Amino acid sequence: MDLHLTEAQRAFQLEVRAFIDSKLPPALRRKLREGHFPNRQEIVDWHRTLNEKGWAAPHWPRRYGGADLGVVEKILLQEELYRAPAPQPLAFNVTMLGPVLLQFGTQEQLAYWMPKLANLDVWFSQGFSEPGSGSDLASLRTSALRDGDHYIVNGQKIWTTMAHWADWIFCLVRTSKEARRQDGISMLLFDLRSPGVTIRPIRSIDGNHHFNEVFFDNVRVPVANLVGQEGRGWDCTRFLLGNERTLIAKVGGCKERLGRARELLPDSGLRGGARRRVEEEIALLDAEVRALEMIQWRMVALEESNPRAATLASVLKLKGTELQQRIASLLCRIEGTQAMALHSEDGASAASTVGANYLYMRATSIYGGASEIQKELLTRGMF
Ligand SMILES: Cc1cc2nc3c(=O)[nH]c(=O)nc-3n(C[C@H](O)[C@H](O)[C@H](O)COP(=O)(O)OP(=O)(O)OC[C@H]3O[C@@H](n4cnc5c(N)ncnc54)[C@H](O)[C@@H]3O)c2cc1C
Structure with a gap:
């Protein structure tokens, strides 16, 4: 079955293909073709090359560094990157956190974070899963207690992909204990170099280091780094997981x-x-x-x-x-x-x-x- 793309969509597809052909380093293409993983610098460099065209976050509004592309063009771009093969833009930044901030973030957060996410100036990791809280994510126990204009975070995350390459984390924490477990969860952003953060590697079955355990011991996080309302982090989570699944x-x-x-x-x-x-x-x-x-x-x-x-x-x-x-x-x-x-x-x-x-x-x-x-x-x- 053939896809019925409009002329403009076909032209876009060809434009992307030509762009990739002219900009993707041949050694990186070969490396991916042979089944190797790109290293951190290769991911950052390629992400920034895409960002120069607004294509690192193609579906975001232009004023935040995107290209305002429709969903069809977004998929066409994604497919061309796979076809090359070339690295995809960093999903943690552009498919997960960026859209969450667009939906739930404050004006200050949008102005500060969106350009940094789009250009991969700051690499985010995803701090959701905990030992015993994976599929049953709402059972998570990492706590964040309010202390003036800070939260004090204690607990542990697991399977945190690329945390050893990341600068910051978007992290689900429990800010209060409510009857319904989904209530009382909040989403915080914080620097992985904060005092009290320890990252330990998990070596996976293929012999590589993709994942980590991340421990929090009295980590101080400014209240300004809360995304959305306190206790309403489950709304952000559902929204984010829906985007992740389709990818x-x-x-x-x-x-x-x-x-x-x-x-x-x-x-x-x-x-x-x-x-x-x-x-x-x-x-x-x-x-x-x-x-x-x-x-x-x-x-x-x-x-x-x-x-x-x-x-x-x-x-x-x-x-x-x-x-x-x-x-x-x-x-x-x-x-x-x-x-x-x-x-x-x-x-x-x-x-x-x-x-x-x-x-x-x-x-x-x-x-x-x-x-x-x-x-x-x-x-x-x-x-
Ligand atoms: C490659 C990889 C990368 C990851 N990266 C990240 C990351 O960056 N950040 C992050 O936060 N997490 C990450 N995760 C964690 C991932 O989200 C969890 O592994 C996943 O949610 C499953 O949770 P679990 O490992 O605790 O398994 P469990 O939830 O304990 O599940 C174990 C088994 O039981 C089954 N099961 C559980 N509940 C039910 C049910 N109700 N009905 C039927 N079957 C059930 C599951 O399907 C599974 O087969 C990553 C995981 C992997 C494998």
Whole structure:
């Protein structure tokens, strides 16, 4: 099925493609194509290159550093970045916190933070999950007690992606104990270099350092860093998680990885029936990715307030992550025993990255709302 883009949308797609071709460092493109992760500096540099065009935060208003692009153009841009492949703009800044501030922030917060978020002058991390409070996020216990014009924060976060690369954190804390657990939660912004913050690495199954535990011991946070109303942080959370879920389908990323599978197949040593079975699987996955793409566009066409949009977001998250995992598994079959060599931290000594990526992909059906939770949301949306 073909997409019916307007002439202006097609022109935009070509403009993005040409921009990426002229600005993306070839070494970075190659690195991502080979399945390595970009390093911090590469992410920052590329994010800033995009920001010069207003494309780091394309859906934000121009006055805050965005390009005022519609949702179709935003998705087209995202897909072109996956296609290249190039790093996506830092989601913590532009897809998570920025829109939350636009919706719930004060004028002072908007004026101060939005340009810094758009240009990645400050790297934010997401401090939501705690030991025992992941899917059941409303049970979180990190506390923030008021002391004059400060909050005093105590507690622990876990799985905090890239906290070791981040400058600040948007953090959910409990400011009071109410009958309903969702009440009494607040969102605070604070500097990860504040006294009392400790960041400890968690090494993941692929051998890399993506995640951290973050501990807070009497961390003083100015009351001015509260987002929205005290005790109403759950509103910000629901709003943010809805945005996060739609991002995780990575339709363009699936297409790019399938392209990689086609590229690797001829040198794989797979012949005869084994080769045919892989080719059939590539074709099947390709069809499923295209079907998911149609669901993505159907969701885009719905008003945000339409309850079906939330249902489709769960489909995207559930099916998108399943496809990412199946493609990662297919790449392992293509590479055979080579895939079993896990790469070193900087990726330099890697014979192959597909084994490590396969292992990392296990995480996709957990973060941003685990698959079981999406199924629950789906059944609620259907009946
Ligand atoms: C790669 C990765 C990056 C992450 N990055 C961040 C980050 O930057 N910041 C952050 O705050 N968090 C982050 N997380 C944490 C993530 O949000 C949680 O892991 C997720 O919400 C699941 O919570 P949990 O790990 O506590 O598992 P649990 O909630 O304990 O779930 C364990 C299992 O039980 C199932 N389960 C739980 N409740 C139900 C239910 N009601 N019905 C049916 N099944 C259920 C789950 O689906 C899962 O399979 C990240 C996680 C991963 C894997």
